[in-house]
Amino acid sequence: MAAQYILKVIGVRNPAYTYQATAISADCTKVALVGLTDFLIYDVPANLRYDPTLICWGDLTKRFGPQPRSAVELEKTKDRKQGALSYYMAALTNDILAIASVNTYVDVRNARTAERIAYLTLPSSENQCRALAFSPDGQNLAVGLSQGDIIVFRAGLVRDFSGEPVHINQNNTPITTIVFSHDSLLMVVCTKDNYLRVYRVDNLSAGAFEEYIRPCEYGKPPKPADISDISLYFPFEIYLTIVLATHIPCTSSQKPNPPIPPSLQKLQHQDKSPWTLAATSTTGKN
Amino acid sequence: MDLSGDKHDGEELRVACHPKAKDVLAAAVITRAGEFIVRYLTPSANDHWRVRRHYEPLDLKLDQKSGFCSVGFSEERALALDRRGHLLITDFVYDGIKSTGSSIITNVSSDPL
Numbered sequence: 001m002a003a004q005y006i007l008k009v010i011g012v013r014n015p016a017y018t019y020q021a022t023a024i025s026a027d028c029t030k031v032a033l034v035g036l037t038d039f040l041i042y043d044v045p046a047n048l049r050y051d052p053t054l055i056c057w058g059d060l061t062k063r064f065g066p067q068p069r070s071a072v073e074l075e076k077t078k079d080r081k082q083g084a085l086s087y088y089m090a091a092l093t094n095d096i097l098a099i100a101s102v103n104t105y106v107d108v109r110n111a112r113t114a115e116r117i118a119y120l121t122l123p124s125s126e127n128q129c130r131a132l133a134f135s136p137d138g139q140n141l142a143v144g145l146s147q148g149d150i151i152v153f154r155a156g157l158v159r160d161f162s163g164e165p166v167h168i169n170q171n172n173t174p175i176t177t178i179v180f181s182h183d184s185l186l187m188v189v190c191t192k193d194n195y196l197r198v199y200r201v202d203n204l205s206a207g208a209f210e211e212y213i214r215p216c217e218y219g220k221p222p223k224p225a226d227i228s229d230i231s232l233y234f235p236f237e238i239y240l241t242i243v244l245a246t247h248i249p250c251t252s253s254q255k256p257n258p259p260i261p262p263s264l265q266k267l268q269h270q271d272k273s274p275w276t277l278a279a280t281s282t283t284g285k286n
Numbered sequence: 287m288d289l290s291g292d293k294h295d296g297e298e299l300r301v302a303c304h305p306k307a308k309d310v311l312a313a314a315v316i317t318r319a320g321e322f323i324v325r326y327l328t329p330s331a332n333d334h335w336r337v338r339r340h341y342e343p344l345d346l347k348l349d350q351k352s353g354f355c356s357v358g359f360s361e362e363r364a365l366a367l368d369r370r371g372h373l374l375i376t377d378f379v380y381d382g383i384k385s386t387g388s389s390i391i392t393n394v395s396s397d398p399l
Contacts, residue, residue, distance in 0.1 A: 022367045024358035026305075031356070031367050044375065046362065052373060088354065136305075182305035231313065231359075233303040 021099070023092035026136035026182075030055070030111060032097050034090045041097060041111050058114030060107070065114065089129050093138035096159070100129035106143060106153075108161060118161045120153055131175045135184035140201055142187060144175025150189055152204055166204045170197060181232045190227050299346070300366075302359035314364035314376075316357050320344040322366040322374045340376060344368040 058064035131144030
């Protein structure tokens, strides 16, 4: 079935309000809307027998709860100015919401109560967050920064992300996208120069075990915004395959089999995709 | 509805793949025009990508330069969410007990609730 809902909270948002960021949990049962100073988390029932319901609300201070305060109350509080961050990245698991802003920290909240779990500090204000992703199992939170740094926070036993994070930086190029495979074993990072680097989550400090780059063979040089998103799948359980959504439709000179939609490019080691393996590959096996 | 060879504006903003790709080769896509579509390979004719479109568009006017809408794909559904709070849902309908991945996709319906 196909359905549409408009998630709004009467009394706080006017209908034309635009949130800064959105997030969907890996199991597609929760969604989050992140505004300038607060956020909302909704439950989306799996069977669609009930409409999406608001689970909880929170703001930048310690205030949180099942229902948001009124708009008037928010305006009156001094915290509003103090906490006027420009949130623009959000990631959601079934039980944790992470929000990153242009400032130097990531706010980690309980997705059931909105209570703050952790306040993770990033290196510097000049090294801003550009990508934020949870592994589907919720055990890793990856932050990609504007100076090429990737910081992966581990959830730990009590899931407070207090352990020593893993810090990677391979070429100082701004990170644009980070995604994990559905089994949470691989992490793929896209940088602004159109490199895709593949890491093993259990051995991040070893660096990327594979790299892909998009060559200039379509009459146009790679543009910084070529890759807008990435997703991973394993159709044959052997080869790492990456589906890309690109701003510019790619047309490969080689006709793949089965035919791929113009802008859904498939990367496989054995085919003649418009991408090339940039570094020595060990294996794509999972 | 067979939409193989389907045309859209060609600019895709967000993509998410079905998590059980060995059973189902499918991806949910948000285009820059705000379309929410699911592409999949049919189990019987693996050389044709088929497309299911959601009947309502997302509002992506503010996302043209920086896409902050979201798309998700679980075993049983695909979701899309824009910054205005529009949530589009496509649930995959099972016939009786849970069927195999390939047959799930063929049962995607565009009927409104």
